[in-house]
Amino acid sequence: MPVAVYVLGLSVFALGTSEFMLSGLLQPLARDMGVSIPQAGLLVSAFAIGMVVGAPVLAAATLRLPRRTTLVALLAVFGLGQVAGALAPSYGVLFASRVVSALACAGFWAVGAAVAVSLVPVGARARAMAVMIGGLSIANIAGVPAGAFLGQHAGWRAAFWAVAGLSALGLVGVLLLVPATASPTGEDAPRLRKELTIxxxxxxxxxxxxxxxxxxxxxxxxxxxxxxxxxxxxxxxxxxxxxxxxxxxxxxxxxxxxxxxxxxxxxxxxxxxxxxxxxxxxxxxxxxxxxxxxxxxxxxxxxxxxxxxxxxxxxxxxxxxxxxxxxxxxxxxxxxxxxxxxxxxxxxxxxxxxxxxxxxxxxxxxxxxxxxxxxxxxxxxxxxxxxxxxxxxxxxxASADKAVDASAGAAALPLVQPARGE
CATH class of the missing domain: 1.20.1250.20 (MFS general substrate transporter like domains)
Known part of the structure; x- marks a missing residue:
């Protein structure tokens, strides 16, 4: 498996930690922001809805851009969204930061999955996707509990700072280890109308x-x-x-x-x-x-x-x-x-x-x-x-029938030719 696929899995670990860590941070976050638990829970829904909207929209918007450049830009936006969440002075700003982070997360998932499967043979696609999904699984094992631990001992904002650091690490890995690809041109250039036909x-x-x-x-x-x-x-x-x-x-x-x-x-x-x-x-x-x-x-x-x-x-x-x-x-x-x-x-x-x-x-x-x-x-x-x-x-x-007909014609030809010679 190419090392670039594992780098994408590491990035997904950061994305998954951010997506699910709020389940362990709702109570301290709600107290700090002065909102109810259901209101704090809306931050989870906002992220999910942002993912639903962001995946197809950003996939279409970045269709003709070099994929590594797109991945770097999306990780940068995601990381900045975590910083904005860590510094958020109000619930409204935190909510907006979650939506922005979700949009970037969705775009990274869409483009990153396409990159992962493009780096391996067709018969290894599921294994490549398993590496990326493994990053999500490890986020549930380690990232989410670690976020809850940070939230209990250093405040919920510390968890956002930690994810921002993971995002920066993933960004460096993508820059160094994911191969650069030029944007296709001419007939090979991807076209949204053509892709929508799926x-x-x-x-x-x-x-x-x-x-x-x-x-x-x-x-x-x-x-x-x-x-x-x-x-x-x-x-x-x-x-x-x-x-x-x-x-x-x-x-x-x-x-x-x-x-x-x-x-x-x-x-x-x-x-x-x-x-x-x-x-x-x-x-x-x-x-x-x-x-x-x-x-x-x-x-x-x-x-x-x-x-x-x-x-x-x-x-x-x-x-x-x-x-x-x-x-x-x-x-x-x-x-x-x-x-x-x-x-x-x-x-x-x-x-x-x-x-x-x-x-x-x-x-x-x-x-x-x-x-x-x-x-x-x-x-x-x-x-x-x-x-x-x-x-x-x-x-x-049909090919066999044509071959038989041709053979029959060839076999009959010597019988006809002498008659013409007479």
Missing amino acids: YRDRQVWLALVTTALNAAAVFCLFSYLAPLLTDTAGLKESWVPSVLGLFGVGALIGTTIGGRIADAHLFGTMYLGIAASTVVLALLAVTAHLAAAAVVLAVLLGVTAFMTAPALNARMFNVAGAAPTLAGATTTAAFNIGNTLGPWLGGLVIAAGWGYPAVAWLAAALAALAVGTTAVASRLHHGASRVVARSADGLAD
Whole structure:
């Protein structure tokens, strides 16, 4: 694997830490800014929505720019957004800094994913994406707990400064180790109108919906995992960070497994990962009152959910190969649509008074829908493959028939020529 791919993974570690660290900083941040916990929670939603909007917009806006230059510029803007957040004198300024950071983060994900897959053979795309997604997994294991630790001991602003430092480190790595590419010109230059034609392909939409449903299932439950562990399973609050860290360990294991098998068994990995998540979520709904079962199933959910991620990313690049930048942007947007939709739906279930186990049932239903869309995509894919194979066989048969006709003509020719000579 090229070292540049690992540099991109390091940058994603910084991006992922910033995206998720607020879950451990909401209380001190709310106290310092003089806002309620729900208002502080809107900073998480603002980041997710910024990712949804920013991925396709920035992918389109930077389509003709050199990719390394684009990555450097986006990391610089992201880092400055963290500095602005660390210095924010008011909630409004902090909110704006989160939106700007999210836009830059989305653009980096879209362009960085396209760069990662361009640096490896087609058969190693899932492994390359596993490295990038691994940066996100490690952010959940180390970055988010570290941010919470800094917030408790040095103030929440220290966590923003730390992410700004990580962003600077990633920027240097991109400058030194990601190969420079010249902007294509002439007929090879990317054209937005041409790349937008990928959205005429129903396989692209199926990949988008599957990614969004899978993310919605995972984050529907994960967003409320802490109160499920304390209020339903009966664990003490002091256990919650440890369980969240174990979820991150499971996510890293799942990403590693998925990256190794997805290139050779793309649909098999999608089926296995999403179906396993469905089963885990259903079991969690049934056994949520048992502390040991809840902890074990939370770890298993990290494994199954993130095992699917490399395959989902690789699938989008496969069906949108003519538009790699928009493929990365579409995957990023789909993931964050699910990241926004899942917690919202889970919140509706809780507000209805159905309890946290009902959230797990809802998450299982969303995952089951993702299995269904995977089945439809697989059937269309294999149906198209059979049509291509039959067409190739038809061409081969036609060529063989022509060869037979030519042979017959050649064999008959000597019989005709003597007659003409007479």
